[in-house]
Amino acid sequence: MKKKLNVGMIGCGFMGRVHSNAYRRVPNFFDVEYEPVLKAVCDQNEERLKNFADTWGYESTETDWRKLVERADIDVVEICVPNFLHNEIAIAAAEQGKMVITEKPLARTGAEAEPMVKAVEKAGVHNTVTYNYRRIPAVSLAKQLIDEGKLGKIFHYRANFLQDWTISPDVPQGGKDVWRLDVNAAGSGVLGDLLAHCIDTAIWLNGSISNLSGMTETFVKERQHTETGKVEPVGIDDACTFMCRFQNGSLGLFESTRYARGHKALYTFEINGEHASIKWDLHNLQWLEWFDHTVEGRQRGWSSIHVTDPGDHPYMDRYWVPGLIIGFEHSFVHHAADFLQAVAKGEPCHPTFRDALETQKVCDSVQKSAKSGAWEKV
Numbered sequence: 001m002k003k004k005l006n007v008g009m010i011g012c013g014f015m016g017r018v019h020s021n022a023y024r025r026v027p028n029f030f031d032v033e034y035e036p037v038l039k040a041v042c043d044q045n046e047e048r049l050k051n052f053a054d055t056w057g058y059e060s061t062e063t064d065w066r067k068l069v070e071r072a073d074i075d076v077v078e079i080c081v082p083n084f085l086h087n088e089i090a091i092a093a094a095e096q097g098k099m100v101i102t103e104k105p106l107a108r109t110g111a112e113a114e115p116m117v118k119a120v121e122k123a124g125v126h127n128t129v130t131y132n133y134r135r136i137p138a139v140s141l142a143k144q145l146i147d148e149g150k151l152g153k154i155f156h157y158r159a160n161f162l163q164d165w166t167i168s169p170d171v172p173q174g175g176k177d178v179w180r181l182d183v184n185a186a187g188s189g190v191l192g193d194l195l196a197h198c199i200d201t202a203i204w205l206n207g208s209i210s211n212l213s214g215m216t217e218t219f220v221k222e223r224q225h226t227e228t229g230k231v232e233p234v235g236i237d238d239a240c241t242f243m244c245r246f247q248n249g250s251l252g253l254f255e256s257t258r259y260a261r262g263h264k265a266l267y268t269f270e271i272n273g274e275h276a277s278i279k280w281d282l283h284n285l286q287w288l289e290w291f292d293h294t295v296e297g298r299q300r301g302w303s304s305i306h307v308t309d310p311g312d313h314p315y316m317d318r319y320w321v322p323g324l325i326i327g328f329e330h331s332f333v334h335h336a337a338d339f340l341q342a343v344a345k346g347e348p349c350h351p352t353f354r355d356a357l358e359t360q361k362v363c364d365s366v367q368k369s370a371k372s373g374a375w376e377k378v
């Protein structure tokens, strides 16, 4: 008989769906000691809430997140709401002794994130941040290859996250669907929304970033605010790039934008080491591109690894037969499974709040450098 873990989900939007789907699938694919129970879901939008609870099979609903957090029958609080709410909910949940899972970024700034880390550590509760790309099997394979030393000394790390959905000045800012464009709700633009993913993966694969030089731009300076109806200044970065030095001596280049016409969610990274190089692309997420310089010269060249082998590849033993792919949503299934496993073993599930604070500090330094025009330490 499995132990039950009661989930309280806050937020019925994009990530609320993705996380609910993950909990539904985990017991079918992973043999974990805990069985997640979709106990309660909360959203301030009542119509969306009711439909959501019916669709995913939540046992009950709340319209006030404080009530959900205080409920004795909730074990783990899931924060899937806009960034400005993460701090208050996470601290309240930790104070109630609940485990906390929050969506990325941990908070709007490092200063806002620090007390969240303190709160979960003081309460001694399990915590993690859903930087999900770590758990795409091809990205997990990259981690294995790097940790085994197959790349040797790493020289370069390059990452991009490109979109194109805010090019029109008619896109409004703020409110229900476009809170990401409102600096008060989001904290930053593509930096916290997109580049934070790249930074988390980079720190995981290549270690800490020591110093950096960043640049941000807001191409559309004013947009109508959905809540006030007025045209207001835009406070977020539309595009953000930075170059950096990693503590291991390698150099990094990062770029994110919502102004790369033709790109919807193109997250790519490339790592160049002494013996080998690796490339990955979210649009072809099951492939890992691999160049191995240790191979005899005549046969040397880029090869494409189809990361679908149950016998060889991370997480793939849970699914189908070799050659058959899984997708974006499975990275969240894997995160949920790893979280439940970590709870069962009494171990941390990475990235923890403390791990994610490091990403937040890199973001802070990028903003600082973009303002000062100088190199900044992280």
Ligand SMILES: NC(=O)c1ccc[n+]([C@@H]2O[C@H](COP(=O)([O-])OP(=O)(O)OC[C@H]3O[C@@H](n4cnc5c(N)ncnc54)[C@H](O)[C@@H]3O)[C@@H](O)[C@H]2O)c1
Pocket: 010, 011, 012, 013, 014, 015, 016, 042, 043, 044, 045, 048, 063, 065, 079, 080, 081, 082, 083, 085, 103, 104, 105, 130, 131, 132, 176, 177, 193
């Ligand atoms: N890991 C990823 O790949 C990924 C992708 C998208 C979003 N995110 C993160 O997930 C979080 C949510 O983003 P989203 O895309 O799901 O947003 P969304 O706008 O689709 O959904 C947010 C939901 O929160 C609800 N909400 C807002 N204020 C609330 C309150 N006070 N109480 C209860 N409910 C409230 C809204 O009604 C909405 O249903 C953000 O932090 C975002 O950065 C992560």
